[in-house]
Amino acid sequence: MYKDLFEYGLKNIRHKRLRSWLTVLGIVIGVAAIVLLIGIAQGLGDSVQDSFKVLGTNYAFIIPGNVGTSAGFGGSAPALAGQVTQRDLDAINRVQGVDFASGILFGNSMEVQYKKEKATLSVSGVQPNYGKSITTGYDSGGFFGSSDKSSAVIGYNIANEFFDDKIKVGNTISINGHDFKVVGITSKVGEGGFGRDDDIVINIDALREITGAGRNEYSGILAISQETVSPEIVGDRIKRELRNTHRVKEGEEDFTVFTAALVEEQFGQILGLLTTFVGGVAIISLIVGGIGVANSMFTSVLERTREIGILKAIGANNDTILKMFLIESALIGLVGGLIGVVFSVLILLLLKLVGVPAKISLELITTGLLFALIIGTISGAVPARNASRLPAIQALRYE
Amino acid sequence: MKEVLKLEDVKKHYLMGDSTVKALDGVDLSVNEGEFVAIMGPSGSGKSTMLSILGLLDSPTSGRMIIRGKQVSHASEDELARLRGKEIGFIFQSFFLVPTLSTTDNVALPMMLYGVSEKERRTRAKKLLEQVGLGDRADHMPSELSGGQRQRVAIARALANDPAILLADEPTGNLDSKSGAEILKLFKKLNDEGITIIIVTHDPGVASIVKRTIHLKDGVVEKEERRKKE
Incomplete structure (x- = not known):
């Protein structure tokens, strides 16, 4: 049954080619942004950590004056001269x-x-x-x-x-x-x-x-x-x-002791902040993509009201209609996710070639795909539920 | 003769503002296997309501409906969906094919919803398309077919799960007279092969080929005509 509904959804997506692709594009951009930005941020983090390894971690550097541990580098003047x-x-x-x-x-x-x-x-x-x-x-x-x-x-x-x-x-x-x-x-x-x-x-x-x-x-x-x-x-x-x-x-x-661990921790904090920020930006674009899917599905339900009526008249129950629409929006999400991941991995590889630190991890790829799938499904949920609850006679009479 | 459909004192009342509209006000009907019945009546006679109830798209306010010996008037929503797929072969005035599916897939759709395996679906869909004279259009899309051909596909689809009755709503209403006549001929042929058919229509031409005509008026059966076999 799921295989059949899957094929049904696929045929429908292919039928409305342009709109489907535009919707998919929204997800592609979102996922690509996530994978790309986080990949670069992680790559940056790794390269900083690698460079810490160059000097080793078994040193401490003591300077006069208290710069405080939270002040970070190069910013404020020593609070207490010494x-x-x-x-x-x-x-x-x-x-x-x-x-x-x-x-x-x-x-x-x-x-x-x-x-x-x-x-x-x-x-x-x-x-x-x-x-x-x-x-x-x-x-x-x-x-x-x-x-x-x-x-x-x-x-x-x-x-x-x-x-x-x-x-x-x-x-x-x-x-x-x-x-x-x-x-x-x-x-x-x-x-x-x-x-x-x-x-x-x-x-x-x-x-x-x-x-x-x-x-x-x-x-x-x-x-x-x-x-x-x-x-x-x-x-x-x-x-x-x-x-x-x-x-x-x-x-x-009135002195400050820097240790490698402390320095690394501060870099880690900055990088963590960067990753969070960049991830946030990426997720926003994915949500925008999700709204695109939702919009597309709402329109689709409206356009296919009659079809829903027909399907109900020839034996589809509410559950089947719900699954039908959910699978379709999940498919849009998944296809968008796949394209987005392939696209962003290619760019990351290219960046690596020109020397930009970039990290491509399986976790990141899986996360990107999962996000796309989840966003697709969630965006389709409300339209799908609306579709499944349409009374058959009313749907059939819809012009 | 085996009885496939029975209505007992079926009523359907709607509330419209303060007044109650009695769309159906106590209809009794018994249809045997292999019968060819037309339900006729002017607009407002309860014809559409009758169609919805026979098609299990709507439940009666009171009374009983029995299909193949099984009481269906108060089945759950899911059970009704299953019965629609299995026991009723619905044929619509505007064909209502799914535009994204090929003719074969359209015919196979009720079988898919009923859980028939893909291989069996394809074989049966091909056979049904041949039965309605469209064996050579199996891979066409609905948009590539004429009105008459589309209605044939719809009829093949209606036959998919070997239903108790074929229920047609003005099946010739959207066709030119030539295609309409051909569709009626097809109904006649299918009926000769033993399929039970109920056509809801106001087209007197339909009445001339059926064996039995039921006239509705004001929500009740006004009169019934039976034609002797020629």
Whole structure:
């Protein structure tokens, strides 16, 4: 019986070709929007997570000032100014689970010159053990020695893209008039590498000499935790230890400890928001498509009042008429869903080819199809019920 | 002779504002297997109501209706639908074929609704189309057929589930006289093959071929004529 009703619906859809296709198109657009937008959002999420994996998750970064965990990145100025000093570095080095900690000084707006070309860039001054934290490897060369104060390690972009001439290991760059020999160029890390590709790293004492920063002063401390300990636990321990050295209560910290987990969580929140928003937009377009189906079915019921009468006169009961119309609208939904999914998967594949992160998952495809089917069925429900309840004589007399 | 249809004191009253309209006011009727009956009467005589009740599209206010020995006057809605499909072969003035279905599918439709297997449906639909002289139009769409041909398809469809009676409502009303005469000839042929037929009409031409004519007036049987076999 269902097979017969299915065929009956199909014949009817084919009969009213243009209108059926327009209705189907509404669903196609809705489903394609869902699959496409969510696919891209998920792809984006995956690529961000992948880039987190590049740097590993076993680090914590401690900076002065409380930026708050909810403030996110790069937005508000520190609520509580503070300092990170040698005392903090020593304290962190004593924290259980910390493999090593390394003080970092940032030199902003430094004049960097290569051959005749000058540029304003920021330079990181680091302690010799910082070299151990570069786990992503070198394009060429390596890290400078512990007492080497006239060498620099530069990121892949600085070496290859920033200046007109490519910088090679062995070349000399000058920073505020001081010459540094490039001894290492780090491998390309990509988007998630927190700027490693654009970094210029020199010895911290060398940078102090250039900028005149105090001996005790650090812009931040990078702490790498031992493999065996959870980085979050280590992060919490560091926080506790620093509260002691800074003599502040919980909630009043004048420093901030970023851990990979925290950073990832914040990215996750942003991405979640993005996915929800994008999904919402997509669902709206699907609902609009559903209204199209409902409209089409209402018209169809009206047009086919006589047919309903005929069917009833030759033995169709209310249930059969109901199923007939429901199956028809579900079919419109399903056909629209199928076309929409095929269409959007093709586009996603194309996007992948040109390098846009896009994810095609079976769940997403199934969700798209299910949504289309459900929307089709729901939109057909009321018209179908109306159709099934039409009294036969009245329907037959309908002109 | 086996009785296939019996009406006992069937009444149908409608409320129209304050007054009651007695569309049918106590009709008795008995139709035996193989009979060919015309129900005639001027408009307002209760003819249409009679048609609806005989076609199980409407229930009488009171009285009993029995088809093939089974009382049907107060069956449930679903049961009525099933009986319409099985026991009544309805033929309409304007043919009422389903425009999206081929002739074969139209003829097979009542069988589909009754749950006959697809293979059996197709075989029987082909046979029925041959029986009404349209064996060569099995795959045509209704829009490709003439009025007379459409009515033949409708007759084949009405015969699909081997009903107790063929019930025709002005079957020649929308046809030119030549096609009309051919349809009446087809009814005659089917009746000769043993099929029970009731035609509701005001066309006196129909009366000339049936064996029995029932005249309705003001909701009651006014008179009845039987024609001797020629």
